[in-house]
Amino acid sequence: MKIAIATPVITLIVGAALAASFLFTDMQVTSVKKGDLAAATAVAPGSAAQPTAAASTGASAGAGGSPSASASASASGFVIPPHANYVGQVQGDLGSVAIVVHDTFAVAYFCNGSTQEAWFKGTPHDGNLSMTGKGNATLTASYALGHARGTVVVDGISHVFSIIAVHKPSGLFQSIAVVRGATIKAGWIVLANGTQVGSMEPNELAANPTSQAAPKLDVSSLTAQYEGTTIAVTPIDGETGSGF
Amino acid sequence: MATQWDPPPSHPSTTVVPVGPDPAARLLVVPALAGCLVALTLGLYGRLHPPTGIAVDIVGFSSPATVKAWLATVAIAFGLVQLGSSLVMYGKLPGISAPPWIGGLHRWSGRIAFIITVIVAVHCLYALGFGTYTPRVIAHSVAGCLFFGVITVKMLALTRRGMPGWVMPLLGGLAFALLILIWFTSAFWFFSFFGFRR
Numbered sequence: 125m126k127i128a129i130a131t132p133v134i135t136l137i138v139g140a141a142l143a144a145s146f147l148f149t150d151m152q153v154t155s156v157k158k159g160d161l162a163a164a165t166a167v168a169p170g171s172a173a174q175p176t177a178a179a180s181t182g183a184s185a186g187a188g189g190s191p192s193a194s195a196s197a198s199a200s201g202f203v204i205p206p207h208a209n210y211v212g213q214v215q216g217d218l219g220s221v222a223i224v225v226h227d228t229f230a231v232a233y234f235c236n237g238s239t240q241e242a243w244f245k246g247t248p249h250d251g252n253l254s255m256t257g258k259g260n261a262t263l264t265a266s267y268a269l270g271h272a273r274g275t276v277v278v279d280g281i282s283h284v285f286s287i288i289a290v291h292k293p294s295g296l297f298q299s300i301a302v303v304r305g306a307t308i309k310a311g312w313i314v315l316a317n318g319t320q321v322g323s324m325e326p327n328e329l330a331a332n333p334t335s336q337a338a339p340k341l342d343v344s345s346l347t348a349q350y351e352g353t354t355i356a357v358t359p360i361d362g363e364t365g366s367g368f
Numbered sequence: 369m370a371t372q373w374d375p376p377p378s379h380p381s382t383t384v385v386p387v388g389p390d391p392a393a394r395l396l397v398v399p400a401l402a403g404c405l406v407a408l409t410l411g412l413y414g415r416l417h418p419p420t421g422i423a424v425d426i427v428g429f430s431s432p433a434t435v436k437a438w439l440a441t442v443a444i445a446f447g448l449v450q451l452g453s454s455l456v457m458y459g460k461l462p463g464i465s466a467p468p469w470i471g472g473l474h475r476w477s478g479r480i481a482f483i484i485t486v487i488v489a490v491h492c493l494y495a496l497g498f499g500t501y502t503p504r505v506i507a508h509s510v511a512g513c514l515f516f517g518v519i520t521v522k523m524l525a526l527t528r529r530g531m532p533g534w535v536m537p538l539l540g541g542l543a544f545a546l547l548i549l550i551w552f553t554s555a556f557w558f559f560s561f562f563g564f565r566r
Contacts (some may be wrong), residue, residue: 135479139486146490260384271496284502320438 204251207294207362210272211313212287220321221285222296222313223253223265223272230255230350232263233296233311233360234276234283238337241311241323242278250269282348290316291344298367300328301355308350312357324350370431389394399524407517410489414498414509414565437555442465444555446481447547450474454540482519489516508553515546 140348144273210223219236230248232255235241237265255263265274265285273286284333308325311314338350346357360367453474457459489512498513499505521538525531 131475131526132526135482136520136523137481139482142483143486143490146487150490150494228412286502 127320156302173271175290183311204267205269205289206247207365208267208269208272208289209291209362211290211294211296211315214276214283214285218281218283218284219278219313220313220315221263221276221283222254222360223263223267223287224296224360224362224367225253225267225367226365229368231296231360231367232265232276233298233313233323234261234263234278235313235323235335235338237321237323239323239335240278240281241249241325241335242276243309243311256269288316292359293359294318296367297322297341297346298360299341299348299357300354301350301353303350303355308355309356310348310350310355312338312341314341314343329333382433390532392530393535395528395531396454396521396535397526399521399528402524403517403519406520407513410510410516411492411498411513414493414496414513417497429494434558436491439484440487440551440555443481443484444547444551446477446484447544449477450481450540451544452536454478458537480485481547485515504553504557508550511546511549515543515550518546 130252154225156316201323205225206227208223208225211220213220214234217235219240221232221234223232224230225248228247230246230253231245232244232246232253234244242257242259242263244255244257246253246259246263247324248267251267253265255265257263257278257288259279261273261278263271263276265276267273270289271286272289274282274284276285294314294316295309297314299308299310301308305309306327307329308324308326309328310322311319313322320339320341320343323335324338325335327333339349339350341357347354348357349355356368362368452461453470456464456466456470457474459466492512500509500510518539522536522543524538525535
């Protein structure tokens with residue numbers, strides 16, 4: 125009888141102990157990653173020749189099992205990946221947004237697969253982005269390992285988003301090509317589930333370029349067919365630095 | 369001779385007996401306070417510490433979010449076992465008499481579900497914290513803290529003899545309802561937003 129009375133309490137204690145041990149392990153992993161950052165920033169102050177040293181530090185210390193070995197920590201305590209791709213739909217499903225961060229540079233793109241799109245460039249600060257694009261388009265976001273969220277304003281319409289980190293073949297793709305004398309600029313966002321959404325400006329250099337749906341992107345060959353012409357597509361990938 | 373009419377035996381009395389508060393419910397005070405403390409602690413921790421964005425990864429899944437979505441879904445499955453077994457125990461399913469192992473099934477499915485939710489919750493609180501940036505996130509955060517509060521009350525209430533009969537169904541029902549709300553505001557949202565994937 126006494127044991128039967130105590131079992132629910134044992135359940136609670138086991139749960140609390142499990143939580144404590146997970147929390148402890150998480151803290152160990154986090155401190156390892158913060159240590160990586162300290163090493164990386166000390167070794168490589170913006171020099172392209174240094175990353176091997178930082179990478180080897182990350183490889184030796186990054187035993188936590190996360191793919192991003194050399195994540196950095198911001199002043200607020202978030203762990204900020206130096207290289208990351210985030211894609212996802214905005215709330216209300218009126219478009220998709222992609223954010224690509226590569227060291228001290230970030231590119232973002234919003235499009236709805238037809239007439240609304242905007243490209244953004246900016247510099248990340250402690251996991252925060254405040255970017256501007258053509259036509260008073262703005263994008264503000266904060267990101268950490270695995271997740272980014274923020275607000276994008278395109279054509280005066282504000283969209284809130286909460287999106288996740290992805291790896292190839294999901295991500296952001298761009299094509300700038302000259303087809304019959306007109307410079308076209310197209311962008312595609314390939315979502316985590318493989319669906320793609322793309323918009324393009326058929327004449328980017330026009331005074332008031334209009335947007336339309338982009339042709340289908342062939343992710344495997346990195347090409348698209350536009351008006352009978354094959355155009356080359358470049359992935360904008362924060363992990364490899366492609367497109368930067 | 370006409371017999372005098374008798375009221376039916378099932379409704380013997382029309383006298384109103386004033387019902388005072390059930391003194392047995394006092395037994396619930398300490399468990400309830402403990403549950404409040406747990407819920408409050410989780411909420412304050414989630415709100416006050418800076419979310420790290422990372423936690424321990426589990427091999428075989430593409431991201432921590434997918435791990436949590438699947439674990440939460442497994443917890444829901446065990447939660448449904450909880451609901452079904454408790455309905456059987458209370459004789460609420462017509463035609464099904466409680467088998468002798470139903471208590472064990474209820475206890476063990478509950479323990480497994482609880483452990484799974486603890487794993488998910490630690491990750492949530494550590495990596496993401498108590499969020500308020502959309503209604504979905506607010507609902508999820510509040511329900512998550514309350515869920516562990518209710519579980520605490522229920523576990524502690526189980527140790528006390530002489531509880532009123534409504535306590536366990538109420539607490540169990542609350543826990544299940546909160547679990548469903550938590551799942552809909554996280555795993556269901558995740559799967560519908562990003563599609564089924566590992």
